[in-house]
Amino acid sequence: MIAEAGQFALMLALAIALVQGSLPLIGAQTGRAGWMALGPACARAQFVFVAGAFGCLIYAFVVSDFTVSNVAENSHTLKPMLYKVTGAWGSHEGSMVLWVAILALFGLAVASFGDNLPPALRARVLAIQGMIGAAFLAFILFTSNPFIRLDPAPLEGRGLNPILQDPGLAFHPPFLYLGYVGFSMAFSFAIAALIEGRVDAAWARWVRPWTLVAWCSLTIGIAMGSWWAYYELGWGGWWFWDPVENASFIPWLIGTALLHSAIVVEKRDALKSWTVLLAILTFSTSLLGTFLVRSGVLTSVHSFASDPERGTYILVLLVIVTGGSLTLYAIRAPALKGGGLFAPISREGALVLNNLLLTTAAAVVTLGTLYPLALDAFGGGKVSVGAPFFNATFVPLMIPVLIAACGGGMLGWKRGDLAGALSRVRAAVGIAVLVALTVGWFAGERKMFGAVGLAITAWLIVGSAVELAERIRLFRIPLGASLRRAIGLPRAAWGMVIAHSALGIMVAGITATSAWQTEKIQMMKPGDSVEVAGYTLRFDSVDAFKGPNYAGQRARFTVFKDDQVVTVLMPEKRRYPAENNTTTEAGILWTPLGDLYAVLGDRAGAEGWTTRFYFNPLVAWIWFGAALMALGGLISLTDRRHRVGAPKRAAKAAAAPAGAAKAGA
Amino acid sequence: MTRKQRRLGVVLLGLTMLGISAALVLNAFEDSIVFFYSPTDLVTKDVPRDKRLRIGGLVQQGSVRRDADGVTVRFGVTDTANTVQVVFRGLLPDLFREGQGIIAEGRFEGAAGFRADEILAKHDENYMPPEVADALKKAGTWKGAEKK
Numbered sequence: 001m002i003a004e005a006g007q008f009a010l011m012l013a014l015a016i017a018l019v020q021g022s023l024p025l026i027g028a029q030t031g032r033a034g035w036m037a038l039g040p041a042c043a044r045a046q047f048v049f050v051a052g053a054f055g056c057l058i059y060a061f062v063v064s065d066f067t068v069s070n071v072a073e074n075s076h077t078l079k080p081m082l083y084k085v086t087g088a089w090g091s092h093e094g095s096m097v098l099w100v101a102i103l104a105l106f107g108l109a110v111a112s113f114g115d116n117l118p119p120a121l122r123a124r125v126l127a128i129q130g131m132i133g134a135a136f137l138a139f140i141l142f143t144s145n146p147f148i149r150l151d152p153a154p155l156e157g158r159g160l161n162p163i164l165q166d167p168g169l170a171f172h173p174p175f176l177y178l179g180y181v182g183f184s185m186a187f188s189f190a191i192a193a194l195i196e197g198r199v200d201a202a203w204a205r206w207v208r209p210w211t212l213v214a215w216c217s218l219t220i221g222i223a224m225g226s227w228w229a230y231y232e233l234g235w236g237g238w239w240f241w242d243p244v245e246n247a248s249f250i251p252w253l254i255g256t257a258l259l260h261s262a263i264v265v266e267k268r269d270a271l272k273s274w275t276v277l278l279a280i281l282t283f284s285t286s287l288l289g290t291f292l293v294r295s296g297v298l299t300s301v302h303s304f305a306s307d308p309e310r311g312t313y314i315l316v317l318l319v320i321v322t323g324g325s326l327t328l329y330a331i332r333a334p335a336l337k338g339g340g341l342f343a344p345i346s347r348e349g350a351l352v353l354n355n356l357l358l359t360t361a362a363a364v365v366t367l368g369t370l371y372p373l374a375l376d377a378f379g380g381g382k383v384s385v386g387a388p389f390f391n392a393t394f395v396p397l398m399i400p401v402l403i404a405a406c407g408g409g410m411l412g413w414k415r416g417d418l419a420g421a422l423s424r425v426r427a428a429v430g431i432a433v434l435v436a437l438t439v440g441w442f443a444g445e446r447k448m449f450g451a452v453g454l455a456i457t458a459w460l461i462v463g464s465a466v467e468l469a470e471r472i473r474l475f476r477i478p479l480g481a482s483l484r485r486a487i488g489l490p491r492a493a494w495g496m497v498i499a500h501s502a503l504g505i506m507v508a509g510i511t512a513t514s515a516w517q518t519e520k521i522q523m524m525k526p527g528d529s530v531e532v533a534g535y536t537l538r539f540d541s542v543d544a545f546k547g548p549n550y551a552g553q554r555a556r557f558t559v560f561k562d563d564q565v566v567t568v569l570m571p572e573k574r575r576y577p578a579e580n581n582t583t584t585e586a587g588i589l590w591t592p593l594g595d596l597y598a599v600l601g602d603r604a605g606a607e608g609w610t611t612r613f614y615f616n617p618l619v620a621w622i623w624f625g626a627a628l629m630a631l632g633g634l635i636s637l638t639d640r641r642h643r644v645g646a647p648k649r650a651a652k653a654a655a656a657p658a659g660a661a662k663a664g665a
Numbered sequence: 666m667t668r669k670q671r672r673l674g675v676v677l678l679g680l681t682m683l684g685i686s687a688a689l690v691l692n693a694f695e696d697s698i699v700f701f702y703s704p705t706d707l708v709t710k711d712v713p714r715d716k717r718l719r720i721g722g723l724v725q726q727g728s729v730r731r732d733a734d735g736v737t738v739r740f741g742v743t744d745t746a747n748t749v750q751v752v753f754r755g756l757l758p759d760l761f762r763e764g765q766g767i768i769a770e771g772r773f774e775g776a777a778g779f780r781a782d783e784i785l786a787k788h789d790e791n792y793m794p795p796e797v798a799d800a801l802k803k804a805g806t807w808k809g810a811e812k813k
Binding site for chain 2: 383393
């Protein structure tokens with residue numbers, strides 16, 4: 001009964017989405033207020049029905065209703081409750097319902113907070129959202145229906161792939177989708193702007209917070225996925241340049257560029273058509289990511305048993321969305337007249353450089369990801385493009401981005417004073433050079449790489465601090481006055497300083513763990529000891545144990561440092577009978593300076609076991625940095641100028657020049 | 666600076682960047698792309714010895730042996746028409762077992778077999794890497810149903 005209710009709700013949502021995608025748009029073209037008002041009403045109704053359907057699906061999973069085929073294939077009565085709930089989006093069908101539910105949530109947000117948007121703009125934005133919703137709802141109903149019944153119903157479900165039964169991964173898809181789908185807002189605003197032929201500061205103030213929300217979520221989602229891969233897959237790595245990882249990273253790169261170019265539109269009324277193009281590209285690459293992951297053209301953990309029909313559908317959708325919006329862009333973009341002029345050496349100039357580099361980097365990653373697929377499709381043989389390719393292409397492109405991240409903010413809008421800016425950041429330059437020389441001198445292996453990476457870290461962190469000190473005029477005016485300035489500083493400025501320093505922290509983690517990781521593989525018998533990076537690991541025993549829905553073997557390694565017991569690491573091998581699958585759980589000692597990472601391998605000989613240990617210096621800084629970066633984004637989001645609904649276009653028009661000048665200070 | 670000059674500047678900067686990235690990409694393609702070969706390819710084709718490559722097939726039944734050091738593993742990878750001997754030092758993936766489809770990355774050393782430094786086996790018992798499935802189909806021994 002619940003399943004039928006869910007299916008019916010999805011059908012109704014599709015019907016509503018079709019109305020939402022058409023009538024408000026016609027209303028906006030012909031100036032019919034009543035038709036335009038249908039937009040918000042439809043968005044609200046669509047949210048109610050899609051959320052209802054999603055609730056039905058979760059309910060079916062919670063009560064283990066195996067008459068529903070999707071539940072029978074992805075759940076099991078013995079599975080812990082958390083994974084029963086998250087199993088609802090563990091499958092292809094369920095994850096698509098989650099996709100649409102998040103889309104409907106964003107639609108609801110525009111309907112609820114968009115009262116001060118010009119009615120025509122709001123109607124158009126909601127209509128575009130409605131079209132995207134209709135396309136995905138049709139996709140679910142015709143190719144990936146999660147509510148199909150099974151007759152006869154099995155007594156027990158087949159369970160969820162055990163490596164997905166993990167708290168880190170349970171919330172990885174929702175955050176990722178919040179990011180992907182969140183970029184649909186920027187896309188809808190971009191299309192609406194192209195139809196209207198008008199982009200102004202008020203438009204940018206609407207687009208920025210939505211892009212920020214999406215960007216923060218995507219950052220968290222990617223970081224969670226990487227963290228999960230690190231502790232769950234047992235390879236000691238945190239990023240594999242796997243096509244599926246790249247699929248989420250490409251929209252992140254372009255989204256980051258969009259975030260920065262929208263600032264220029266808002267503050268300086270320039271780079272309008274470029275920003276609109278980035279908004280289109282960000283969402284298109286999000287769709288491309290969905291296509292790559294869902295179509296099964298890629299070999300990965302994510303490829304569910306998929307059928308070509310689905311892949312074709314998403315591919316066609318991708319072609320329509322990307323092709324259609326780019327055509328519209330080609331026709332209408334010349335109408336978007338740019339306003340503010342700027343010299344090459346200026347904050348705008350630095351942001352243009354950032355944008356060009358980020359999009360080039362995204363293009364390179366896309367090329368590396370799609371090349372094997374394209375070559376195979378044209379019968380050119382099977383190849384794989386892995387880490388060496390991306391290290392040789394992506395890393396050199398990112399170095400100038402990271403350097404510009406700090407210097408750019410010191411330049412003024414319109415015309416910057418490079419010499420002045422350099423003299424203000426001389427402390428940061430000095431410390432960065434000092435770090436480079438020290439690392440280059442002392443580090444034995446990979447010293448070039450380590451020196452450059454850590455110098456960039458120093459540059460980003462010290463540079464951001466200097467920038468903050470400049471803004472609050474630290475030590476030049478009394479401390480109390482500086483403090484008051486710090487409190488009065490726009491939250492967006494704080495967000496930027498935090499996010500850029502976080503980037504530095506992340507670079508430190510990436511550099512240290514890539515350059516100086518220690519790995520040891522050996523056979524051990526109980527009683528044997530091995531030394532890794534100053535720690536001594538003593539192999540005590542391997543014991544059998546039973547978990548809620550698995551059985552396994554757990555090893556005990558006592559870890560000593562300077563003859564003191566530090567901890568006991570207990571890596572496991574688990575066997576899940578329901579899913580007929582085995583997983584490895586690494587034993588990890590997390591410390592701020594680096595992780596000691598132990599993996600239990602196979603039995604070797606009578607009483608020996610193969611074991612693998614890593615020491616990963618500063619690796620936790622990667623995820624700490626990513627979390628801090630997202631926090632910076634969230635703080636920026638609380639800026640009162642970004643508060644959704646704050647900008648009023650009519651009031652803005654008169655105040656724009658004065659406001660822009662003030663905001664630039 | 667006029668609007669036109671500025672635009673020209675940005676376009677030139679963009680083109681420079683494209684040029685740099687194209688150079689980087691071409692340079693990296695030269696030596697970091699890894700080609701896939703089936704065991705039959707290794708026997709019948711002239712396979713480069715100095716390049717990293719991937720091979721794939723089924724782990725031959727009864728072929729897995731461990732050296733005395735406990736961490737070096739030797740096994741045969743077969744597409745049923747031909748078999749190649751693989752040497753690997755390290756921890757095997759969880760789902761590595763005889764009869765399972767796997768992919769190995771490393772270097773081909775002719776008569777000495779294939780020295781792998783990475784073994785990939787997917788986290789699903791019934792999953793067959795597409796490369797392996799194709800290799801088996803080519804060898805005419807594909808038994809599974811056409812995967813949807």
